Structures are given as C-alpha cells and as structure tokens.
Amino acid sequence: MNSGGGINETHDSGLRSWVAGAHDAKTDFPLQNLPLGVFRRRATREWRLGTRLGETIVDIAAMCSLELLPDAGSDARLLSAPTLNPLMAAGQSAWQRLRASLSLALRDAGIAAERARAHSSDILVPVVDAELRIAADIGDYTDFYASIHHATNVGAMFRPDNPLLPNYRWVPIGYHGRASSIVISGTPVRRPRGQTAPATGSDRPQFGPTGRLDYEAELGFFVGSANTLGARIPIETAPMHLFGACLLNDWSARDIQAWEYQPLGPFLAKNFASTLSPWIITWEALAPFRTAAMQRAEGDPAPLPYLFSAEDQRSGALNVDVTVELRSAGMRQRGEPPARLSQSNAAGLYWTPAQMLTHHASNGCNLRPGDLLGSGTISGASKESQGCLLELTNRGALPVQLPGNETRAFLEDGDEVVMRARCTAPGFVTIGFGECRGIIDPAGEP
Ligand code: MN
Numbered sequence: 001m002n003s004g005g006g007i008n009e010t011h012d013s014g015l016r017s018w019v020a021g022a023h024d025a026k027t028d029f030p031l032q033n034l035p036l037g038v039f040r041r042r043a044t045r046e047w048r049l050g051t052r053l054g055e056t057i058v059d060i061a062a063m064c065s066l067e068l069l070p071d072a073g074s075d076a077r078l079l080s081a082p083t084l085n086p087l088m089a090a091g092q093s094a095w096q097r098l099r100a101s102l103s104l105a106l107r108d109a110g111i112a113a114e115r116a117r118a119h120s121s122d123i124l125v126p127v128v129d130a131e132l133r134i135a136a137d138i139g140d141y142t143d144f145y146a147s148i149h150h151a152t153n154v155g156a157m158f159r160p161d162n163p164l165l166p167n168y169r170w171v172p173i174g175y176h177g178r179a180s181s182i183v184i185s186g187t188p189v190r191r192p193r194g195q196t197a198p199a200t201g202s203d204r205p206q207f208g209p210t211g212r213l214d215y216e217a218e219l220g221f222f223v224g225s226a227n228t229l230g231a232r233i234p235i236e237t238a239p240m241h242l243f244g245a246c247l248l249n250d251w252s253a254r255d256i257q258a259w260e261y262q263p264l265g266p267f268l269a270k271n272f273a274s275t276l277s278p279w280i281i282t283w284e285a286l287a288p289f290r291t292a293a294m295q296r297a298e299g300d301p302a303p304l305p306y307l308f309s310a311e312d313q314r315s316g317a318l319n320v321d322v323t324v325e326l327r328s329a330g331m332r333q334r335g336e337p338p339a340r341l342s343q344s345n346a347a348g349l350y351w352t353p354a355q356m357l358t359h360h361a362s363n364g365c366n367l368r369p370g371d372l373l374g375s376g377t378i379s380g381a382s383k384e385s386q387g388c389l390l391e392l393t394n395r396g397a398l399p400v401q402l403p404g405n406e407t408r409a410f411l412e413d414g415d416e417v418v419m420r421a422r423c424t425a426p427g428f429v430t431i432g433f434g435e436c437r438g439i440i441d442p443a444g445e446p
Pocket of ligand 1 (some may be wrong): 143208216218250374376377
C-alpha cells in the first residue's frame with residue numbers, strides 16, 4: 001500500500017515562516033500549504049515555478065539557481081521549467097523533495113532558512129506584482145459526476161420517477177471535456193451562443209446566446225505520473241499518480257445542454273470555458289485532510305474489487321469545504337460584498353479521487369502528466385449545499401434572492417462567480433485553495 005505521502009514534518013502546526021504575512025489569520029497559504037503555480041513578474045516574459053506564502057510568491061526557479069533548496073538540487077531541470085509538467089512526470093519522490101526543501105528554506109529557523117532569507121529580495125515577489133497562468137499544460141480533461149446528490153437532483157428534474165440511473169452506483173460516470181478552453185481565474189467568460197430546443201409552437205430549434213448560463217462548483221485533480229497505454233493503475237497505488245487539486249468552475253449552458261446531450265453527453269454546452277484557480281494544492285499538502293470515503297447507504301452495492309481498497313475507503317476522500325459567491329454588476333456598483341450561494345464539502349462525493357483515476361485507466365487508457373480530472377458538481381444533501389444554479393433554483397423555477405432586491409434564475413451579464421475552498425482538521429493548520437473567479441461578458445455582436 002502506498003498512501004501517496006502521509007503526514008510528515010512539513011505539516012507540523014508549530015512551523016512558522018520568516019516570510020511576512022505567511023501566518024496572517026485568514027490566509028489560505030501558510031507554510032503548511034506550499035501550493036505550486038506558474039507566474040511571471042509583471043512586464044517580464046519569463047514564466048517560472050513558484051509557491052505562495054500569504055500575499056507573497058516565492059520564486060522556486062530563483063531558489064534553485066541560487067542553490068537554496070537543500071534536497072532538490074538535482075531537480076534543477078524540473079524546477080526551472082515554465083510549466084509543472086516535468087516535475088509532475090518525475091514522480092512522487094521529486095514532489096516530496098521539493099516540498100521538504102521549501103519547508104526547510106522558508107521556515108523561521110535553521111541554516112537553509114538563513115541562507116534563503118539572505119536572498120529574500122531575489123526570491124520574493126508580491127502577489128500584486130505578478131501574473132499567473134494555468135500551471136500545467138493540460139493535455140486532456142475529463143469531468144466526472146461524483147456527487148450522488150447532484151446526480152439525483154439533476155436526474156429528478158428530467159426523470160422524476162427514476163432520478164438515478166442504474167449504472168450510477170457501479171461506475172464513476174464521466175465525459176471527456178476540452179482542454180483548449182480551460183482558463184485561469186479572473187479571465188472573463190463570454191456568454192456562449194448555441195442551438196436550443198424549438199420553442200413551444202415551433203418545429204425548428206433556434207441559435208443564439210444562452211439564456212440559462214450556470215456555474216458548477218468542482219475540484220480539479222491533476223495527474224502527476226503517467227501510466228503507459230494498456231497498463232492499468234491499481235486503486236492501491238492511485239494516490240501516487242495524483243499530483244494535486246485546485247478549484248474548477250465548469251461553466252454550463254443548460255438550454256444548449258438539454259437539447260444536445262442525448263445520446264452522447266455534454267458537448268458545446270460545457271466546452272466554451274472552464275475556469276481553474278491558479279494554485280495547485282499538492283496531494284501531500286492535503287494529507288491531514290484526507291478522510292473516510294462517503295458511507296454508502298444500506299442496500300448500495302460495494303464497489304467492484306478494482307475500485308475497492310481498504311485504505312481508500314478509510315482515507316481516500318478529501319475534507320474540503322467549497323463555497324460559491326455571486327456578485328452582480330448592481331452589487332458592485334452599490335459597493336455590496338458578494339453574496340454566498342452555497343457551501344458544500346468534497347468528503348460527500350460518492351467516488352474518491354483514487355477511484356476516478358483508477359476507473360479512468362481501467363481500460364488501459366493512458367493518463368499523462370498534467371491531465372485534469374474534474375470531480376463533477378459538489379453538492380450535498382441540503383439545499384444550501386447545492387453546487388450550481390440548476391439545482392439551487394430548481395431549473396430556474398425558484399430564483400435565488402440577492403441583496404438589493406435582485407434575483408437570479410441563471411447568470412446574467414456582469415455577474416461574477418467566486419469559488420473558494422478551505423481545509424480544516426483538529427491539530428493542523430487550516431489551508432485554502434485561494435479563489436476561482438470569473439465574470440460574465442455579454443455575448444456581443446451576432
Ligand atoms: Mn461538471
């Protein structure tokens with residue numbers, strides 16, 4: 001068994017960093033997090049690997065060339081690349097060396113820390129002076145459907161008597177998404193056009209801007225090391241292939257989706273844009289927040305043997321709180337803060353990340369470093385935990401109330417959706433994912 005890196009010294013709640021602001025009360029990025037991203041200083045061209053402490057980016061490439069990473073010196077080629085793919089491909093031991101080295105060099109005492117601190121002006125960049133991009137070249141993107149609550153709620157809208165299809169409890173359902181339209185948090189999303197079902201009394205579908213634009217609150221899981229074509233990934237070793245997680249907004253045009261999805265599943269309703277948060281929270285950083293897989297209801301089948309391991313059942317889920325906020329153009333004008341729409345937790349997903357990964361490779365499909373797996377909309381059992389407007393408004397029938405007497409059935413132009421995620425566990429320092437935000441631009445000229 002290999003848990004993919006358990007709890008170790010880098011998670012110690014007593015560690016403090018010498019970087020100012022690293023342990024501010026509300027930061028998502030204390031020394032125990034050490035997320036990975038790709039940034040550049042404004043007005044420079046060169047993309048570089050970095051980590052983040054509080055409101056400061058630490059330049060990993062610069063640390064490497066200044067020989068400030070005690071155990072990662074042999075990884076210089078990986079750490080000076082403009083994407084995370086080479087590091088992802090190098091496997092778990094390289095990931096662990098980097099985290100251990102960063103932790104040593106950025107804590108408040110020790111030889112490595114003193115050396116790094118002496119170079120602080122070479123390696124620290126305020127977040128506000130940097131630009132971020134998607135940290136990996138994403139070759140392929142697959143979106144799952146792992147929340148049984150989401151699947152049941154959505155299924156009930158279309159099949160009230162039979163909301164959950166018979167395959168759901170056996171097979172992690174997914175579809176192949178599109179990597180080219182994945183964008184970084186902060187990128188505006190243009191309202192897509194598409195074909196929708198004929199209006200009542202008409203026999204022809206129409207083509208135009210979607211009237212039912214929605215978000216989906218999800219986690220994204222990055223594949224680290226590959227499997228070769230034809231070789232499967234056993235559930236026991238699946239965590240060794242998982243590099244890290246981020247927030248994912250799977251923007252969806254529900255009217256386009258409803259007309260096109262049969263028989264082959266979502267297509268243009270979802271591939272016009274998908275937004276990712278910029279910082280990848282490594283699988284190792286998430287170790288303290290692993291938790292038991294969702295307890296299946298009595299009468300539900302056990303997973304088939306290839307999707308079952310005792311360790312995955314015991315600790316394969318992630319205890320991550322995911323919140324969604326909305327701020328309309330009117331709320332911005334009036335100076336009002338974003339309104340919370342929902343809060344849910346990824347521990348309630350029916351399938352664990354390892355099960356999704358193992359299933360994806362179970363036919364011999366080769367996963368590659370930088371591939372992205374989406375969890376599917378993370379909805380819980382309660383109304384307040386539903387992770388998209390389709391569910392929250394019951395297909396638009398019961399609009400949600402916003403401050404200033406506004407309501408929303410679906411997203412309007414100028415609306416900004418902000419997702420956040422935090423992990424807490426007794427005895428450990430809380431870490432977060434940062435933000436995943438996007439604002440809706442009008443469809444524009446036809
Ligand atoms: Mn989705």
